Amino acid sequence: MGILIEIGSFIKLQRTKQEMTLGELSEGIVSVSYLSKIENQKTQASPEIIQLLCNRLGIEVDNSQEEAIKETCKQWYSMLFEVNNKEEIIATYKKIQEMMDRNLSDSLMMFEIHKVRYYLILGEYDEALKKINELNEVSSTFDNLQQFYWYKFRGNYSTLKDSEYYQSMRMYKMAEEKINQIDVSEEEVADLNYIIAVTQSKLRNTLETIEYANKALNVFMKQYNFIRCAQCHNVLGISYRRIKLYDKAIKNFNLALHLGKLNKNRQLIQLTNQNLGYLYSSKGEPVEAIKYYKEIIFDTEVSLVERLASVSSLVREYYNIEDYEEAKKSIKYGLELIDQFNDIKPYKIFYYVIHTYNYLLSERFTDFENMVVKNFIPYLKKHKDYASIIIYAELIAKYYEQLYKYKDAAKYYKEANFAYEQITNI
Known part of the structure; x- marks a missing residue:
């Protein structure tokens, strides 16, 4: 897309970013209605008018560095794709931003779209949302390639910020629809197939998960990208x-x-240990499950989230085998990990698990009941996490049964049965 076609979107983007009204930008240059037409691609303004509007916005009209900008942007997009060293990502971002501030570039809109991904990598979700809202104003002017990334990164936002997997899937499917209309690498398509597989897995659409994971795996195997292969094997x-x-x-x-160890990737090794723990737990082999969870919880080389996930699982296993002392020790450690999060909302499930068993084992039964009935089960229903609904609906049902509250117990056994039916309906 050429610079003259994009200029209206560029001006609108810069104006909204600077919180300037149409009237403030157009005053003494053009009419408000004419500026609106420029911004919405309904007319092409003369270079003189563009120069005056850019001067007021504090932007120089100079594309002498276009090739350098394109090349640096390409490197930066690649860093975001593989999620490299964050300091390097930030330094390159600042370098590009400085060049963009001095030059009106063809790469501007794609750079702005990739900022959504950038903020997500840094965990700056409010900034990512602000950028999404800003870009939404000009999204109708995006070409097919820009739309591909726009939908993909908005899907990433819904997943990472709110765990809204249905919304994520809708966005990823819209990105998928653009593939036949654009020129992107096989690896880029494989990456989209992988994140669709992960999202389908979150939605418990097992057969679709296997289909998309295998599509991604076939490409990553051809490219000898062992890290991505390992990720696909985990999903499968x-x-x-x-x-x-x-x-x-x-x-x-x-x-x-095996691939994680080959690449000495601790994150991947421990993610797989976590999954093996779940597997043996599903098979009804808690001692074997505990062995894998314990591999992870004190490994500071892996993310805080992975450690918290493992501690949550460990608490449940210890509780189930009635080793309440070990369960209490794990809860104490889990609460210490929770305190280290700036924003626990994306990982609320682990917060609920730790607190549920904490209240139960410390005999704070009113808090336990309120937590499970008013917060935890509604949260699981919202996210359609049927596997967890079975566990915690049965937990509260048994609690009510012990109190001879048979009507309440029956209600939650029914909830557990309904969740089980959803899982078996693959």
């Missing part, structure tokens, strides 16, 4: 576990573990 392992094809699940997890 989870899917086979859910449909009780345990041998296939173990085979995929062992492949993921």
Whole structure:
């Protein structure tokens, strides 16, 4: 898309970013209605008018560095794609931003769209949303390639910020529809297939998960991208576990573990250990499950989230085998990990798990009941996490049964049965 076609969107973007009204920008240069037409691509203004509007916005009309900008942007997009060193990503971002501030570039809109991904990598969700809202004003002018990334990154936002997997899937599917109309690498398509597989997995659409994970895996295998292969094997392992094809699940997890060790990638190794823990828990082998969870919880090389996920699982396993002392120790550690989060909202499930068992084991029964009935189960229903609904609906049902509250107990056993039916309806 050429610079003259994009200029209206560029001006609108810069004006809204600077919180300037149409009247303030147009005063003494053009009429408000004419500026509106320029911004909405309904007319092409003369270079003189563009110069005056850019001067008022504090932007120089100079594209002498266009090739350098394109090349630096390309490097930066690649960094975001693979999620490299954050300091390097930030330094390159600042370098590009300085060039963009001095030059009116063809790469401007794609750079602005990639800022959504950039903010997500840094965990700056409010900035990502602000950028989405800003770009929404000009999104009708995006070409097919820009729309591909626009939908993809908005899907990323819905997943990372709100765990809104249905919204994420809608965005990813819209990005997928653009693939035949654009020129993107096979690896880029494989990445989209992988994140669709992960999202389908979150939505418990097991057969679709297997289909998309295999599509992605075929490409990553051809490219000898072992890290991405391992990620696909993990997703496949989870899917086979859910449909009780345990041998296939173990085979995929062992492949993921082997590739993780080959690349000395602690994050990947421990993610696979977490999945193996879930598998043995599903098979009704808690001692084996605990062995894998304990591999992870004190490994400071892996993310805080992975450690918290493992501690949550460990608490549940210890509780189930009635080792309440170990469960209490794990809860204490889990609460310490929760305190280290700036924003626990994306990982609220682990917060609920730790507090549920904490209230139960410390005999704070009113808090336990309120937590599960008013907060935890509604949260799980909202996210359609049927596997967890079974666990915690049964937990509260047994609690009510012990209190001879049979009507309440029956209600939650019914909830658990309904959730089980949803899971078996693959």
